[in-house]
Amino acid sequence: MQQRDFGSTGLKVSVLGLGAGQVGAETLDESQAERLLHRALDLGVTLIDTARGYGLSEERIGRHLAGRRDEFVLSTKGGYGVEGAQDWTPASIRPGIERALRTMRTDHLDIFHLHSCPLETLQQEDLLAELARAREDGLIRVAAYSGENEALAWAAGSGHFGSVQTSVNVTDQWSLHHALPGASARGLGVIAKRPIANAAWQFAQRPVGEYAEVYWERLQTLKLDPQGLDWTEFALRFSAFAPGVSSAIVGTARVENLERNAAVAERGPLPAGMLEAIEAAWAAHGQTWGGEV
Numbered sequence: 001m002q003q004r005d006f007g008s009t010g011l012k013v014s015v016l017g018l019g020a021g022q023v024g025a026e027t028l029d030e031s032q033a034e035r036l037l038h039r040a041l042d043l044g045v046t047l048i049d050t051a052r053g054y055g056l057s058e059e060r061i062g063r064h065l066a067g068r069r070d071e072f073v074l075s076t077k078g079g080y081g082v083e084g085a086q087d088w089t090p091a092s093i094r095p096g097i098e099r100a101l102r103t104m105r106t107d108h109l110d111i112f113h114l115h116s117c118p119l120e121t122l123q124q125e126d127l128l129a130e131l132a133r134a135r136e137d138g139l140i141r142v143a144a145y146s147g148e149n150e151a152l153a154w155a156a157g158s159g160h161f162g163s164v165q166t167s168v169n170v171t172d173q174w175s176l177h178h179a180l181p182g183a184s185a186r187g188l189g190v191i192a193k194r195p196i197a198n199a200a201w202q203f204a205q206r207p208v209g210e211y212a213e214v215y216w217e218r219l220q221t222l223k224l225d226p227q228g229l230d231w232t233e234f235a236l237r238f239s240a241f242a243p244g245v246s247s248a249i250v251g252t253a254r255v256e257n258l259e260r261n262a263a264v265a266e267r268g269p270l271p272a273g274m275l276e277a278i279e280a281a282w283a284a285h286g287q288t289w290g291g292e293v
């Protein structure tokens with residue numbers, strides 16, 4: 001598995017990361033979660049992304065991977081869900097980080113994101129100062145922002161963050177065009193979330209109310225042609241090798257899909273002709289589409 005510099009943070013991350021949202025689902029039993037997490041590391045995945053809000057995910061990462069902590073870069077998110085502290089206040093930051101450290105049985109978080117807060121929140125100086133203190137004190141290695149559009153652009157140019165996490169896929173290219181060129185020039189690490197567009201192509205009918213609905217609709221409009229590749233391969237080779245992206249964190253609850261994704265990530269970027277066709281479809285239809293949180 002290809003390993004890349006995570007911007008100029010000094011960390012290295014695999015081209016395919018594991019989005020551990022699905023690992024937090026109660027419908028996934030404990031032994032399946034354990035197998036999935038270990039298989040990811042065995043395949044050379046060295047970035048695991050979780051969040052305070054992903055159900056059992058942080059707890060399971062701690063339970064099953066504490067003994068292999070030095071084998072991966074641990075990324076989580078917070079700013080909310082801390083007992084006794086109002087969400088998005090400076091008082092929520094350190095206790096939230098300390099809670100994540102206990103839950104994941106580690107003494108440091110490699111990457112800690114403010115998780116999708118709006119621009120006004122992001123610009124609060126006392127919040128940013130608290131985040132910087134956590135980094136100076138060694139509780140976190142990289143202070144990061146996860147989000148889209150104007151807030152993302154501000155975060156990427158602010159100098160307060162060492163990395164960003166943002167949606168990058170064939171149907172969601174706002175960041176790719178508007179934020180990532182500047183972010184990578186400034187040495188920020190970039191995590192591509194929702195990198196296979198929530199596998200929206202698998203739905204024969206509009207998945208009303210599902211996470212994938214917007215992407216499903218965009219796919220109908222873009223009319224992309226994977227030219228014989230399966231859709232997962234088409235989507236993942238686009239996002240994982242998009243300019244500026246350090247790692248693409250596909251979310252999965254299934255070992256067989258994780259293994260397929262790892263194999264696909266070995267195949268490198270899509271051929272130039274396919275990239276040109278995707279670019280032309282985006283130029284024709286996607287210019288007004290924002291990034292999806």
Ligand SMILES: NC(=O)c1ccc[n+]([C@@H]2O[C@H](COP(=O)([O-])OP(=O)(O)OC[C@H]3O[C@@H](n4cnc5c(N)ncnc54)[C@H](OP(=O)(O)O)[C@@H]3O)[C@@H](O)[C@H]2O)c1
Pocket residue numbers: 018019020021022049050077115116146147165192193194195196197198199232249250251252253254256257258260261293
């Ligand atoms: N910061 C944020 O606000 C935010 C928001 C969204 C996501 N994220 C992060 O990004 C990660 C990925 O995003 P995501 O899960 O929303 O979207 P995604 O990775 O684009 O798509 C995940 C979906 O694709 C399916 N899938 C995975 N591999 C597959 C394969 N080889 N063949 C067919 N289907 C496959 C998964 O189902 P199976 O489980 O059946 O494999 C799941 O339904 C999350 O886990 C999370 O870490 C962060």
